[in-house]
Amino acid sequence: QVQLVDTGGGLVQVGGSLTLSCAASGIGIGGAVMAWYRQAPGNQRQLVASVTPGGTTYYADSVKGRFTISRDNAKATVYLRMNSLKPEDTAVYYCKLTLGPRTSWGQGTQVTVSS
Numbered sequence: 001q002v003q004l005v006d007t008g009g010g011l012v013q014v015g016g017s018l019t020l021s022c023a024a025s026g027i028g029i030g031g032a033v034m035a036w037y038r039q040a041p042g043n044q045r046q047l048v049a050s051v052t053p054g055g056t057t058y059y060a061d062s063v064k065g066r067f068t069i070s071r072d073n074a075k076a077t078v079y080l081r082m083n084s085l086k087p088e089d090t091a092v093y094y095c096k097l098t099l100g101p102r103t104s105w106g107q108g109t110q111v112t113v114s115s
Contacts, residue, residue: 002026002104006095009109012085016113020080022095022106027076032099034071034078038091038111045094049080062088085113 008020020036035050049069050058057069068081078095090113095106 002097002102004095004097004104004106006093006106006109009093009111011112011114014086014113014115016085017081017083018085018111020082020093020095020109020111022078022080024076024078024097024104027097027099027102027104028073029071029076029078029097029099030073032097034069035096035098036069036078036080037094037096038089039094039108040091043091048093051078082111085111087113087115089113 003025005023008018012018031053033050033052036048037045038048039045048060048063049067051069051071066084071078092108092110094108097104
């Protein structure tokens, strides 16, 4: 059974940093596209960043230059380093794994940026 566990969220002041982690079990992530999404209250879930098996990354315009996605296939873990956090980054952040037809989601971790 595939399970993704999202951790690392918390309360941080404007300009601060956090690193989110997504640990996968029950599956290797080496061939998977890994991504982070976020959902703020009243909004749809939006793609924040993704990384392909080959290491190609994508970032939403709103986080370019501030967030960095990375992966450690040996540890079956993907990370999201978030710098220069803004109040508008406040949301629940979810990890997503896509491997062929299979898609799995983490349970989410809350990030709150206070001004």
